Amino acid sequence: MTRPSRTGRVERTTKETSVVVEIDLDGTGRVDVATGVGFYDHMLDQLGRHGLFDLSVKTEGDLHIDSHHTMEDTSLALGAAFRQALGDKRGIVRFANASVPLDESLAQVTVDLSGRPYLVHTEPEGMAQMIGPDYDTTMTRHILESFVAQAQIALHVHVPYGRNAHHIVECQFKALARALRYASEIDPRQTGIPSTKGAL
Numbered sequence: 001m002t003r004p005s006r007t008g009r010v011e012r013t014t015k016e017t018s019v020v021v022e023i024d025l026d027g028t029g030r031v032d033v034a035t036g037v038g039f040y041d042h043m044l045d046q047l048g049r050h051g052l053f054d055l056s057v058k059t060e061g062d063l064h065i066d067s068h069h070t071m072e073d074t075s076l077a078l079g080a081a082f083r084q085a086l087g088d089k090r091g092i093v094r095f096a097n098a099s100v101p102l103d104e105s106l107a108q109v110t111v112d113l114s115g116r117p118y119l120v121h122t123e124p125e126g127m128a129q130m131i132g133p134d135y136d137t138t139m140t141r142h143i144l145e146s147f148v149a150q151a152q153i154a155l156h157v158h159v160p161y162g163r164n165a166h167h168i169v170e171c172q173f174k175a176l177a178r179a180l181r182y183a184s185e186i187d188p189r190q191t192g193i194p195s196t197k198g199a200l
Contacts, residue, residue, distance in 0.1 A: 004087065006024065006025040006087060008021075008080070008083070009084070010078075012076060014069075016061060016062045017059060017061040017069050017070055017074075018061075020059075021055075021080075022055070023082060023085050024055075024085070028052060028054065029049040029052045029053065030054045030055075031044070031055045033056070033057040035059040036059065036061060036063050036070060037071060038134065039166075039169075043169065044057055044078075046174050047180075052181055057074060061074075066134070067135065067139075075144075075146035078151075079149060079150030079151035080151070082151045083150060083151045083152055086184060088199075089200045090191075091190050093182060093194070094183055094195075095110075095111070096181075097179055098176075100174040102174070103167050104163050105171045106160060107157065107158070107168075107172045107176075108157075109155070109158075109172070109176050110179065111179040113183050114152070115199070116154060117148045119141075119145050120158075121140075121145075122159065122160075123162075124162050124168060131169065137168075155176075157175075
């Protein structure tokens, strides 16, 4: 039996940004990302490659102001594209978790593709405020909030320890990629929608 394509494409245009996101949940990790924010591009690359999602992201934003709108709107579009690609969620695993270390840092991510947006997010205190010239580390939570709001998933991200801000953020995206990959995979024993409600 041939399954329908699990792809999503979202265009989002405002006075602040223009975003086009395409995702294939059953890809091979091919990534083509350009947002104008170098470290954020690096994180989206982690998401695609470690999630084995084919991911294309093209964003033009008001970077002359700062990088906030660019990352926020890209994350909203990415969440919407992910939700679109999931379709009715028939046959998916639904729940998953992943723990990923990066040198001295560790990220633990648990996800439920529930249809209900909720984020729990903790990081070590005292992180450096900036990574590179344009990534404010306080944006990580907001990026995840924006993604969760549109993807309509429950996401718990916990970094119990870490020193280097680059490592702390990167291991979160790698663990998120793995958890989303596992949760969105097709369970060969699941013939319906994995919910007692009959819908997600």
